[in-house]
Every structure is written in structure tokens, then in C-alpha cells.
Amino acid sequence: DTAVSQTPKYLVTQMGNDKSIKCEQNLGHDTMYWYKQDSKKFLKIMFSYNNKELIINETVPNRFSPKSPDKAHLNLHINSLELGDSAVYFCASSRPPARELFFGEGSRLTVL
């Protein structure tokens, strides 16, 4: 039973399109995150939600909009996709005060 699951695993799309990535965790965690991993493997925090409330919103273009319908889900919607958005997007969760981050397997987005 997958703890943090993301769909889709692969996404290939054209510039200018809009796409969404879904994330669900069955760990009962309160906090969920989106990270972007670029081609150099750098992991950069994008957003963090705690109990459906946006906590961290790093310098990310407003074409990226997270949505948390409930504690177990955090989706990422991207408008007007650009070539530079090509990356692997990881969803993660944790349960404060515990510090372990649990990652999903990632969603590889390729913008052509």
C-alpha cells in the first residue's frame, strides 16, 4: 500500500497547455509539500500545506497553483506550461513534530 502516491508518473505536453498533478497520502500526516527536482537533481521546495492551509509559497511563478481539498490530498495545477517547467515534481508529507519527510515516486513532466 503506497504511502504517498502521485499521478500521473509521466506527463508529456506542449508549451502553453495546462496540466495537473495529483498527490494523495494515506499516512495521516498533517503537512504536505511539493518539491521540484531539476535536471541537476536539485530539490527545491515550492509549496507546503498544513491542514489545508498554505504555509510556504517559495518564489514560484503564479502559473503554479496548489490546491488541498483535504488533509490527505495536495494537487498541483500548472497553467501555460513553459519549457523550463520540465522537471520531476515530488510530493511529500510529514507529521509534526516528527521530522521525517515521506516522498512520492515523482511525476516527470516534459514540456515540448
Add this chain to the structure above:
Amino acid sequence: QQQVKQSPQSLIVQKGGISIINCAYENTAFDYFPWYQQFPGKGPALLIAIRPDVSEKKEGRFTISFNKSAKQFSLHIMDSQPGDSATYFCAASRAGRGGNQFYFGTGTSLTVIP
């Protein structure tokens, strides 16, 4: 700016050798320092972690050494095995409003040659 600096970017070690990866941070508010291991096509997974009140933590072949005054910490992999070949990330964490904040190093690609 990069909150956690990691080196080297890549590392090649012979089987049985010792792999050493180094990290440094500036923000003294960080109070938890994990290392994550990532295999190709997978998400990072927690390997080992340390809090700044101890100078060393060992789990099997993996050891974290922590130097609070220098704001540096390192991962040592003893008797490195081909199965250890992966990308390793150090991170620094602090409690924040509404949850924990994590900042990752730039990653080290480790290759262990049989």
C-alpha cells in the same frame, strides 16, 4: 540563496572503500539534519538523521558526524557496496509556523565500482 551547501557533486568509490559527503549550513535555527538516499526513478527516502545535541550517529555502515561550532556535518559510508550507488542529499530542518521546513543540499551522485 542555497541554505545548505553540499560537496562533492559526484563521487566514485571502489567496493569496500569509504564514501564521505560533506554539508554546511548557516542558519542556527536548524535543529534536525537528515540524509536522504535517492535511487533512479524513485523519490528520496530517509537514510539517517541527527540532532545537534550529539556529535555522531551510527546506523550500520552509515555514520553522520556533526560539528555544531563549524556548522558542518558529513555522511560516512563504510565498506561501500555497489547497491549504495545512488544520489545522496543532506538537508537541514527547523520547525516553522504550521509545520516543519526542510532545505536540501544539491545532492551527491555516488557510484560504487565492484
